[in-house]
Amino acid sequence: MTLLIGALTIGLILSMLALGVYITFRIFNFPDITTDGSITLGAAVTAVFLVNKVDPIVATGAGFVAGLLAGATTGILHTKFKINGLLSGILVMTALYSINLHVMGRSNIPLLTTRTLMTDAEQLWIKIMPGKEMVRIYGWEITAHDASVVCGALLLILVAALALYCFFRTDLGTAMRATGNNPQMIRALGVNVETMTILGLALANGLVALSGSLLAQYQGFADVQMGIGMVVWGLASVIIGEALTGSRSLGLTLIGAIMGSVLFRILVAIALQQGLNPNNLKLITAVFVFAALVLPQMARTLRFKKA
């Protein structure tokens, strides 16, 4: 049960990553590799703030802002300097590795004894429901710590998803979606496509960094290596989400990305418990994304041949 709750929490936290990847890959059609660096950046900035006894909310916000800046940098490289999108992301990601080391001052910052959003959530839980160290749900015992963290994460992601949904329904957000869908058209309607791309990449990487910031606070450390392969992880979540809810409506797609992230994390947790070698995890994730991208195509050709 602890394993499942843990997987659920991490899945919820990483769904912010999935939302970020959804914005770049699906809305902008932009393969943004900055993700691998910005998730660590969010974790690193938050960790340093927390170790210096800054309020967790401020520290988390700082992580988000750092991600905004990282994404904007990729956007500027791509639009103002006309560097290929993939390469812009790789450049910023590579640079971020050194920057993250500088931010942290070393390769790993433990947060086990510092005050974090998670400890705050736990304390709030105890204040609201005093004397309940353990919670019973359908006969399962869950510690107040686990329960508070999972509820906090759920609340946060729901707020983030709702805010994102509302944003994409505004004049600005609608124009941003159109920028990815048909740049020629939106330019003819007076929107600066370059600015919009920079804004979109900033927003996406802000969410990714927020995910990293929360992840560091949950797992109790920030590590310079923690971002490796995260973009593929996010993409896998988005793909699972699309299989679950389809990609017709904006709201469903956002919910799908969250569900995809949680489901993927739980599947991984189960696989690991069944004795999957953790070293193979990234290989399997990559193969999964490959299969998800290729299989629909192959199914279509097969059907075409039959007809």
Added chain:
Amino acid sequence: MLELSNIHKTFNTGTPNEVRSLIDVSLQIKSGSFVVVLGTNGSGKSTLLNAVAGSFLVDSGHIKLDRKEITRWPEHKRAALIGRVFQNPFSGSAPDMSIAENLAMAARRGRSRDFRWALQPKLMRQFHDRIASLKMGLEDRLDNAIGSLSGGQRQALTLLMATWLKPKLLLLDEHTAALDPKSADQVIRLTEEVITKDRLTTLMVTHSMAQAVNFGDRIIMMHRGKILYDFQDAQKRRLRVDDLLARFEEVRRREQLDETAAVMLRANYV
């Protein structure tokens, strides 16, 4: 009022593929006039339109629209003054977004975009009524993705989008060329209706002689980056398709003559 003076544009300058697309083009278009641009392939008619729209910056010369010097303005800034419909029906709308959302974006052409809800109820009612007047049965499908519509429907909507806010200049780049005859007819009739109603200043590129003769109050014929003929008012009204064909034939003959002369001169003197 659109004013072009001495516009030059060369593509791929200094390479073997160098193309002089616009050569010293000057043109004045009065407010409210509907100008049809004709020309052979590669004559520079689409380039002329794109130069005005700002798809690229011209090498030299000046472009003035609505008393503003827009020569150096980027495309998205010019969009505040210009409405556009492209040749490709897929170019003018965002396929994965709904009809209403596409129109909502057009309703803010050239204006600031902030955190206001895009699909305001008042706006939605206007969309519904205006689209109902197209008689295409689209008014009840406002939430459908535009990508699910036919080329003719998309082009009609793009025209609506381009003119939702009255533009100082409407640019139509062979906007019926990719449509089947029936849709093309529908779209061109809608075009005339919109232009007449709002008295829009219009520049329309077309391949169709019939369109050129039947619509607009001025015809410009382009060839090799230059304006060759300019028919206005009474002269334009008297013009028939045969007259236009004769002019094209004349151009073709002159060209042949030039080439024959060049061959002869080369044989005799080089």
